[in-house]
Amino acid sequence: VILISPSGLKVSPLPPPADSSEECNLNPDYRQIDQPKHLSAPIGGSVHINFSFYYCWELAKNSRVSVALRRTQFHGEFIYNSTWPFIHKDYKNRISLNLPKGQKSGSLKISNLRKEDENMYFCRVQVETREDGKKVWQALQGTKLTITHEENLLNSHVFSAAMTTTEGPTSTAPTTTGPSALEGNGSSASSPLSVGPVVVAALAGALIKIAILGLIL
Secondary structure, three states: OOEEOOOOOEEOOOOOOOOHHHHHHHOOOOEEEEOOOEEEEEOOOOEEEEEEEEEOOOEOOOOOOEEEEEEOOOOOOEEEEOOOOEEOHHHOOOEEEEOOOOOOEEEEEEOOOOHHHOEEEEEEEEEEEOOOOEEEEEOOOOEEEEEEOHHHHHHHHHHHHHHHHHHHHHHHOOOOOOHHHOOOOHHHHHHHHOHHHHHHHHHHHHHHHHHHHHHHO
């Protein structure tokens, strides 16, 4: 299923959340990250890589959740890390994290998209637990981001429509004679073009009547 966001972007929904309480009963070391398998957005636009994470540990007091993002593959290079903080030069001033305090779901936003941003992206989470120290885990299946040209196509369609609207009247003005001007245009197009012949016929009829009257008289 593909959802369409209000901005027009195609968004693959996240899978239903796992029953973490049941998983924790079976495995106290359970942890998981969910993120969409595929997203697509146009060049110049923005995309939100949504993620949700689960864990069983009790966090340390004032523990802060840190989020990182890798590209290309599971062990690929980091392009963002909220711990250091760090942003890769390829994404300078274009990537930001939205994770409300106390929440277990958020999003990483990449703005001003470029064709070279088309890649696989893997979310990584780090927390400080009360008894087990630092815990780090990462999504096994990343998000495939596809960059499209939809925005450019839309602009070209708008430009084309504007040109057609502007140039429409001038392009039809010269077509006042000839059979092609009457073909397929309907009665509204043929009416102005038939005025000339009608006037000529009317004048010819009047002249003939005058000539006949002259002969009679």
